Amino acid sequence: MNPLRLLPLLITIPAFSQSKCTIHGTIRDHSSGEILIGAAITILQQPGSGTISNAYGFYSLTLSTPRSIPAVTTIVASFIGYRPDTLYVSLPSDTLINIRLNPGDTQLQTAFVSVLKKDANITNPIMGVQKLSINEIKNVPVLFGEKDILKTIQLLPGIKSAGDGNSGFYVRGGASDQNLILLDEATVYNADHLLGFFSTFNSDAIKDVTVYKGGMPAEYGGRLSSVVDVKMNDGNDQRIGGSGGIGLIASHLNFEGPIKKDVGSFTISGRRTYADLFLHLSKDTNINKDQLYFYDINAKANYKLGTNDRLYLSGYLGKDKLGVSDVFGLQYGNTTATIRWNHTFNSRLFSNTSLIYSNYSYVINLNNTTSAINLTSTIRDFSLKEDLQNYIDQRNTLHFGLQTTQHTLIPGVLDATQSSSFNSVSLPKKYDLESAVYFSHDWSPINALHVNYGLRLTDFSIFGPGTFYSYDKAGNTIDSTTWSAGHIVKTYFNPEPRVSASYQLAPSSSVKAAYTRNVQNLHLLSNSTSNNPTDLWIPGSNNVKPEIADQVSIGYFKNLDNNQYELSAEAYYKTMQNQIDYKNGAQLRANANVEADLLFGKGRAYGLELFGKKKTGPLTGWISYTLSRTELKIDGINNNSWYPARQDITHDISIVSIWQASKKWTLSATWVYNTGSAVTFPNGKYEVDGQIAYYYTQRNAYRMPAYHRLDLAATILTKKTAHKENSWTFSVYNAYDRSNPYSIQFQQDPADASRTQAVQYTLFKIVPSVTYNYKF
């Protein structure tokens, strides 16, 4: 029983002393103290009114017409997967009310169902947004049984997988480097582990993820097509506990507890794969010396400094090690750290200040009997952010702030021994300052209309020292200028207007429209279509202009059966400027003149996304369908005419279903189908110096075979007490053993020299796995 429900807060102050009063506070899980993001606070007497807790669980609700409110107002706090709580507040008076909700079934509280603000998807003007909590993804079957938030978001409409063995994904026609991936506000530059088999996000440490596919709020910027905002757990502030899992390929362990009960908590999660142990078992003496593993650690702590202040520290460290014997090695990983300070100036003004560090680097080692070579590349960020949220009243919320990031890019340091065939070189470092100021206004002029408009002003300044080159069309250097340290070589200034609106047609349906401009100043160059840890990040320069995307979208949203079902249809049209490709044979590694090999052009993407979700009940899940087109027009490619981008996938279907069959058993299945990606195949062949060469006419004129796959999982809860929980998960990836194409190669027939053949490679056939999970 929640004591708050038994103890109504009766605060008696004369009724007409002020015209406005505000209640504010933080909403948390009752037993763990985890803050609840997006929980709803509603006034029982005013259906449809209310507010939603922010990323720190903070809410502020201003009641502007005390005359119409009875002396004691009933406030209902609710969150999906939790029992709603009722608070009795005597108004008017500014009041601090911290709320803790108990996990449980929403369905039980039928008395309040009609007033609960569970229809945020209808009224929220922001469109193209999808939120998944770790609870929603924990039963979705995945490869090797390793829960993966990035793989799961690829089952949502408009988000397309880049294929097997690849954590990369495409949002509404954008390339995989156009996704801003944030972990507790820190940019994650490479979200892959083991070359894409897994993502960097350990689901033990993650609270939830929000994906913005368009219409992103003004506080986000820096990438063209999406924002993937991943939030880490805060740690249990009531008792020490933990959880863990043992799988076929990886094990993980999480430990959390209070630093001081109700005041501060910590959590630490670790994960390590042991695929390399299988290599060690190999009889082949060459293979058993190979390395192939990753580990990662997530840690977070928070501490309440006073009624109005709380400090958060969070960090991530991940490392992948791949090695072929001692001849070749590749190590890469991200490190991030975030310090955040929440301050409540008053009941309506919430502030967060963040200091953020992010680092991504890789090292390649090549050794032979006589020499050794190391190639290192790094990107490092220091950021400062100040974000303010002003909850003026129920109709107006202002959000404004500034952020500035210093980027240091070390494109390549080649360290070779004296006896090596190579010289040691160090490409000049690159320094850039990316700053933005923004504001947005969440405005509801009438009950049915919600508008969010805002503006983000982005400044990207390229600093010396360094020599900056200009190139002609053929890539020859025509001019160079050398600048000293601190000199601003070039500044790109871009306004990014954003507006979105929702109009409620009925209590359970709405139409929405949005326009968004996004600007991207850091670009990833890759010489393969799958994301590679050694892909090269380059900043904007005198040659490389900011990528700019303009997107308009419209949508229809409807909830059925007391918000149990959520339906939506969204259509978008997007244009992209200054898209980057590069010349045939471009050298990306340790090349000071890499910009000479780049080609520029534009893109366009449009599509329709249909989504249906069942949110509650024993059977939950969703169906998503996307119909879309993405095309590029790059100077110097495909005779300068439009061609389908690789991420042009016409049809994309995902079906996810999770069935709570009994108290013990949970069964789940996902099925995905998508049109094959656009590829370039030869139209002819010829002979050069005794070898068969292939003749190509058009870029991406062909299609890979369609991709489809069924995954199944069954989880049995073998033990469940108040704090302990043991379960086994059995899963099968690619259950009907479909040979999905990873790549198709054209080659001479080894059996018949007079013939050529096409060979299809498949990465994963049927993959069964078992995982044991425990909580203590």
Add this chain to the structure above:
Amino acid sequence: MNNRSHTLTTIAILLSLSCKKVIQVDLNNASPQVVITGEVTSAPGPYQVSISRTVDFSDINQFPPLAGALVIITDNKGMTDTLTSTIPGLYTTQRRWQGTPGTTYTLHVTIDSATYSASSTMPYPVQLDSVGFQDDARIRKTKIQAVPYFRDPAGIHNYYFFTETINGVPRNRDFIFDDRLSDGKYIHQPLNDDSTRLQIGDNLLLSMSCIDSAVYSYLNTLQQNTNPSKAQSTAPSNPNTNLSGGALGYFNAHTIEYKQVIVHL
């Protein structure tokens, strides 16, 4: 720096889990294209130019020779030689001359009313000191690789091209190297190959050539075209040719030096 080997090794790890099958792909046919390959070397002539046409992917590997072309090689010192053909599609120089480093040669081909041309400048030679061998047993299978030893001249961008003839049989695999990251170094890079070809006791004839940058660019992009890695590489395309007029192939004026060695460890 041999990036391809990084990528390939990385991919080899990846694909140890994969499986493959031959499939039927429905490919469109393209109108036949002219393919011209020709060379001038620092060894005495005669030199040959071969002209053929492309065929459809599903056809057998017989490439129709193109007879009746007017083929001329000139140099920037006033020499002109009109090639003649006895075997269809194969054109041979007529005058007695030998390619010299520093000279720019131009190939002119006229077929019906279409003209194609390419120029290539023969670089100055670099001395191949010796050929050694390296047992790369540590990467997967036991694999013997030839290692050419030579000093790269400092201050010039040099491009190299190697071929292997094993027991009299030419290998249809070229090796290229450039000194972008090795200027002035003593070079001993193994000629890396995915397949196991060299055996102890084999008679290896190794050729080393210095080529110009356009030819290097052609051969570099040709390798991506003919030896794609198993991973999905970015969109494949036709190699960067030095021929104008829309023909496939290339024209190469290069030095040549041979070393014959018995394979040993």
